[in-house]
Every structure is written in C-alpha cells, then in structure tokens.
C-alpha cells in the first residue's frame with residue numbers, strides 16, 4: 165500500500181488525495197485481472213478505463229511489442245516513416261468507413277479530437293471560406309485538454325477553467341421521444357454559415373453517464389450536416405474496437421463521418437496511441453504549394469513504432485481470432501443478467517449497447533459528486549471487482565475475454581452493493 169501523504173509524491177488523476185490517500189500497487193496484469201501486491205486478483209470490469217479490449221497482455225500483442233522494441237524506439241515522424249506506421253495506416257483505412265483516406269497519428273484520445281477540430285477548421289480556412297463554430301451534444305465528453313473540455317459538458321470538472329474554454333453550440337441529448345428537438349436544434353445551428361463541424365460520440369456518451377441513443381438519430385445527424393456542408397466528426401475513442409457490438413459504432417448504419425477519432429482500444433489497450441482519420445477532401449484542402457496551408461500539428465511521440473506495432477498486432481487479433489463471437493457472448497450475458505434488475509425499484513434506466521451495460525442506482529443524491537459513488541467503489545473494492553460508478557450510474561465494460569462466471573460475479577456485486585447503500589444510507 166502506497167500512501168501519498170508520506171511515501172509517494174504522485175498526484176493521481178481524478179483523485180481527491182485528502183479523502184483517498186492510499187493506493188494499492190498492482191504488480192501484474194493478466195486477461196481480465198489486475199493482480200495486487202497482496203496477491204489478490206481483481207476483476208477489471210471496466211477494462212482499465214475502457215482501453216483493454218481482448219484482455220490484459222494478449223499474447224500476440226505482447227509479443228509484437230517485444231519484437232518491435234528490439235528494432236525501434238521513437239523515430240521522428242516528419243522527414244521519415246516506418247513500417248509499423250505504414251502497415252497500421254493501411255489496416256485502419258481498410259477497416260474504416262469507405263470514405264476515410266488519410267491517417268494522422270497522435271498519442272491520446274484528447275489529442276485525436278484536438279487534431280480533428282484543427283483539421284475541420286483548417287479545411288474551411290484553406291478553402292478561403294472560414295468557419296469556426298463547433299456543434300456538440302449535451303453530456304458529451306471528448307477529453308481533458310482545454311480544447312476538448314470546451315467541446316464537452318460543462319460542470320464541476322471544468323468550472324475552474326471555464327474562462328479559458330471557447331464557446332460551442334450544444335444540441336440537447338436525444339431523449340427517447342424528443343429526438344426531433346435535437347434534430348431541429350442541429351439544423352438551426354448548421355444553418356448558420358459558421359458551423360464547421362458537429363462533434364459527437366456515436367450511440368453511447370461514455371463519461372457523460374453511459375447515455376445511449378438510437379442509430380437512426382445518427383443517420384439524421386449525417387443527413388443534416390451533409391446538407392449544410394458541416395463536417396461530421398465521429399469521436400469513437402470509446403465506442404470503437406467492438407464496444408458497441410460492431411467494430412465501430414458508425415458501422416451499425418454505414419454512417420460516413422468526415423473525420424474519425426480512434427484511440428483507447430487501438431492497441432488492444434497495451435500502449436498509448438491515437439489516430440485521426442479523414443476524407444481525401446480534408447487532406448486535399450491542406451495540399452498546396454503554399455506552406456502556410458501545412459497541417460501544423462505534432463506530438464513528440466507521434467506514431468511511436470512500438471505502439472504502432474502493438475496496434476498492427478491488434479488488427480491481426482481482430483482478423484484471426486473469434487472476436488465477434490466473444491463480443492456476442494459478453495452481450496448475451498449482459499442481456500441475461502440485466503433482466504434480473506428489470507422490475508427492481510433500486511435501479512432505473514437499465515440499458516445496454518453491445519458490451520456496455522449501465523444502470524442508475526435510484527439513490528437520493530444524484531450527479532458525479534454524489535457520495536454514493538465513493539461508497540460504491542469501496543464496496544466493489546472489497547469484492548475484488550473494479551467498478552467505478554459515474555455518480556449513481558453503475559456500468560460494466562469488461563474485456564472480451566471475461567468469463568461468464570466472472571461477469572456474473574460483477575452483477576452479484578452490483579446487486580449486493582445496492583442493498584449495502586440502502587442499509588447504510590447516510
């Protein structure tokens with residue numbers, strides 16, 4: 165056990181150190197488990213913040229990392245290229261929506277979205293008809309940089325930085341029955357000649373509370389944005405790589421976005437990497453004899469060869485292993501297990517999309533800072549299950565190798581946690 169008051173100088177993410185000062189050390193990862201310093205196997209029911217898809221340390225991804233690291237370390241990605249990046253780019257274009265033509269690498273989901281926004285504004289700027297307004301969805305989340313916070317839901321997470329955030333146009337979340345309100349708002353924003361892009365998380369809004377909306381709404385988003393020449397940016401950082409049941413959420417309706425953001429599961433969760441894919445039109449708008457039209461963006465670790473090799477290995481796993489069957493198996497267990505809560509007054513809004521399952525605990529206090537969250541986490545920790553509720557929203561997003569027994573154990577823990585919260589109500 166590490167104590168950040170005494171033995172460690174580390175400042176952890178999303179952690180209030182006054183209230184949570186001690187951290188267990190994880191000494192090894194394996195499949196769907198984190199193994200801690202006491203030798204306990206903790207079920208990673210949220211895929212270590214949604215990155216691990218096939219399971220921790222998938223053998224062929226681990227082997228690809230080992231091999232690549234014997235050949236390469238970081239290589240400057242201006243002036244030079246390398247085979248892992250080339251092979252990965254070809255592979256991404258092959259599996260992406262048919263209009264995706266170019267791949268820009270970066271190193272996190274946030275930067276992939278920053279790149280997408282810069283591509284969108286650069287596109288209009290370079291064509292001599294500048295547009296600068298970004299349309300986003302209520303409850304959206306796109307990262308924690310200043311730009312992506314600007315595009316995300318405003319609240320306790322970014323209140324301190326609000327003076328630095330740029331203004332966006334926000335369409336309401338398409339609640340069942342009021343989808344038209346969302347579409348009307350979108351149309352109104354798009355009608356303004358300054359609407360550069362609609363930035364959305366397709367089908368599932370992750371950090372905003374695992375809020376789900378139907379695919380036909382997405383089709384309408386595409387129709388409206390296309391009509392007004394507003395670019396559609398699909399942030400599939402979370403929804404990509406099988407989470408919603410299909411490889412990409414966009415695949416469920418053959419939606420063709422103009423820009424696609426990928427990260428998290430791109431390496432199977434083994435190493436940090438991101439890619440922003442775009443159409444030929446967007447790339448071509450930056451193609452010029454005039455150097456001022458260059459796409460001015462880079463991170464030091466752009467296209468790290470070892471991370472690219474891990475991602476190439478991930479593509480092979482998708483090609484060679486029964487990943488779709490594993491996803492179907494997880495989906496089926498979610499369906500069966502969620503059914504037991506369907507007429508349970510302790511829970512509301514039971515929902516599922518592919519391998520993501522979520523339900524709201526009907527607690528007195530709501531919202532992310534609801535004290536219910538930390539108490540639930542402590543309960544789950546005692547059960548050796550890693551679940552981090554978003555306020556009163558409890559969700560499961562396991563790696564696809566999770567066993568039926570383990571996933572059922574996570575559901576039992578949720579069942580008991582609800583009783584525990586009730587019993588120990590403040």
Ligand SMILES: *Cc1c(COP(=O)(O)O)cnc(C)c1O
Nearest residue numbers: 272273274305306307370401402
């Ligand atoms: C996690 C996430 C991001 C940010 O990714 P990071 O790698 O944490 O920067 C962006 N968009 C969505 C939809 C996400 O879920």
